[in-house]
Amino acid sequence: MGSVQKEIATLNSLAARISELAAKMTKQLEAENVPAVTLEANSPIKYERLPGDVFMTRQLLEDAMKDLWILSQGPSESVFNYVHMAIPDASALNILNQFDFWNAVPVDGSAATFEQIAKHTKLPVDVVTRVLEHAVTMRFFTKPSPTATSVRHTSRSAALAKDPGLSALVQMVLDETGPPMFLLPEALRRFSMGQPHLTRNMKETAFKLCHSGGAWGDYENSWEFIENDGEGSQKGWRQRNFVKFMAYIKDLFGTEGIVLDAIDWQGAGDVTVVDLGGSAGHDDAILAAKFPNLKxxxxxxxxxxxxxxxxxxxxxxxxxSFLTHNMFDPQPVAADIYMLKWILHDWPDAESVKILQALRPALKPGARVVFIDYVGKQEATGASSGAEEEQLPRSIQGFGTATDLRMMALFNAEERPVEAWKSVFKRADERFDVVRVKADPLSFMCVLEAVWRG
Known part of the structure; x- marks a missing residue:
């Protein structure tokens, strides 16, 4: 049998593919009556909903646009252009966000001068000017004319003015996880080079190299940093920002739906639920409102x-109710159901095992642990072959691999497939019986239910 020859992508073939996918996505959005987004300040800041078929079309479109960019630049120049722009782009966005350029400009579409923005941000006018000149190239703000010394919002910058959760996400990803990622090569060189596996020692992370004194302080892990950074009334400001970030993630991924469908809450009867690391209870408000049988x-x-x-x-x-509790300490509340939402994902196996073991003093036979998390390894979807995995757009796979590298830098952890999470429960205690698993290959979300057979 002859081999199937793969079509070679060209500028024209990719341009045609992009045109086809753009038309398809437009038709799908119109069929669902989803308002279009534009670059103008009065645009919706996001698609109000994105049905599954539209989501896949969008990701295929992203893949094609990235390939077209590479071919339009050429392999060599595309690398040069990327490394030349990536760090200044991220740095400019971090400055815009940390000094709140967003709220220095009216969201009604009118302009603010560089002097007005400097007053709002408390930065020198020349700094403001130089940051904004670059920001405009990224479609954050627009100038009324090329020589103007004022800017108006675009839809992209307006989104950050209108949504504090999005601003919190930028803060979290760029300012808190960014610096350790730049030290990841040095951490690998010091602690893992020449070894058969990545070190699992939490004192040998890129995060710890970054936070061993100096400007970034001395902290053991990112959660200690988030909880304690700042002085006086500012102490813990990163933790309060993280709560906004989690609220944004809840809306972005529709996590309330995942929580509501995780188990049969109504059928559970009159039960007590403990939400470990539940932030400010955003999901719990939805859960309690829908199911009055839950405490x-x-x-x-x-x-x-x-x-x-x-x-x-x-x-x-x-x-x-709210109870202050460190999840590594023995669990003080005897409950029927314990929820771990987006918690274990951020810890290596050893720490994940300790978190589960800390539940044991409160567990009674039949108690359930509901694990809801982002599982960034595609094996978690149940794909039976590598070919099936390849069918997922690279832009979707990249979400998992990007998070995997972030876990490496922060915790010496990794994205783990469902089978690995089953193993974590068994390592914590043989009396944890995993009775149900449901994983979504498109969202990377997984629900795993374990029953305590003590």
């Missing part, structure tokens, strides 16, 4: 308590 205890670190007190709906407080 929920939200557990997180001390800095989150004030956010819960300020923001959690008062009409649900008779059934939802």
């Amino acid at each position: 929920i205890v939200v557990q997180d670190l001390p800095e989150v308590a004030s956010v819960f007190e300020k923001e959690f709906p008062s009409n649900l407080r008779s059934r939802v």
Whole structure:
């Protein structure tokens, strides 16, 4: 049998593919009555919903656009252009975000001068000018004319002015996880080079190299940094920002739907639920409102308590409470169900095992642990072959691989498939019986339910 020859991509073939996919996505959005987005400041800041078929079309479109960019530049120049722009782009966005350029410019579409923005940000006018000149090339803000010394919002910059959660995400990804990632090569050189496996020692992470004194402080891990950075009233500001970030993630990924469908909450009866690391209880408010049979205890670190007190709906407080708790300490609440949402994902196996073992003092026979997390390894989807995995657009796979590298830098951890998570539960205690697993290959989301057979 002759081999099937793969079509070689060209500028014209990719341009045609992009035109085809753009037309398809437009038709799909129109059929669903989803308002279009534009580059103008008054545009919706995101598609209000993105049905599954539209999502796949968009990711295929992204792959084709990236390939076209490479071919239009040429292999060599595309590398040069990427490395020349990537770090200044990220740095400019980080400055814009940390000094709140977003709210220095009216969101109604009118302009703000560089002097007005300098006053708002408390930065010198020449710094503001140079940052904005680059920001405009990234479609953050636009100038009324090439020589103007003022800017207006684009839809991209307006999105950050309108959505504090998006700003919190930029802060989290660029300012908190970015510096350790730049030290990842040095950490690998010092601690893993010549070894058969990546070191699992939490004192040998790129994060720890970054945070061993000096400008970034001395912290053991990113959670300690987030919880304690700052002085006086500013202490813990990163933790409060993280709560906003988690609220944004909830909306972006529709996590409330994942939580609501995780198990049969109504069929569980009148039960007590503990949400470990539950932030300010964003998902728990939805859960408690829909299922009045649930009594929920939200557990997180001390800095989150004030956010819960300020923001959690008062009409649900008779059934939802907040308890300060470190998840590595013995669990103090005897409950029927324990939820771990987007928690273990951020820890290596050894620490994940300790978190699960810390539940044991409170567990009673039949108690359930519901693991809901981002599982960035494609084996988690149940794909039976590498060919099936390749069918996923590279832009989707890249979400998992990018997170995998971030886990390496911060925790010496990795993205793990479902089978690995089953093993983590068994390593924690043989009495954890994994009874159900559901994984989504497109969103990387996984729900795993374990029953305590003590």
